[in-house]
Amino acid sequence: MKLIPIPVECYAGARAEETPRRVVWQGRAIEVSEVLDRWCQVESKPEWPRADYFKVRTLDDCEFLLKHDLESGEWYLGHRW
Numbered sequence: 001m002k003l004i005p006i007p008v009e010c011y012a013g014a015r016a017e018e019t020p021r022r023v024v025w026q027g028r029a030i031e032v033s034e035v036l037d038r039w040c041q042v043e044s045k046p047e048w049p050r051a052d053y054f055k056v057r058t059l060d061d062c063e064f065l066l067k068h069d070l071e072s073g074e075w076y077l078g079h080r081w
Helices: none
Strands: 002-005 008-012 018-025 028-041 051-058 063-069 075-079
Touching: 018 051, 018 063, 018 075
Parallel strands: none
Antiparallel strands: 002 075, 008 018, 018 028, 028 051, 051 063, 063 075
8 A cells, every 4th residue: 555645634622633524635625524444553663653544435425544644743645556
């Protein structure tokens, strides 16, 4: 799986957990309608930094896998090529 840097707008709740609400893909903003799954990479290794992963569905019924690198703050789209 290839990781592509992607802009993500989030909602930060009372516990400061970030949940993706909108992604920008190929020049257009796409609203997230639902978080289907979420999991965490808790151990920090150089090759696997701490991260949150989200499988999301958009309003136009597409599904995306998003990675939030907790050390750099960057977001990535998981894509199979």
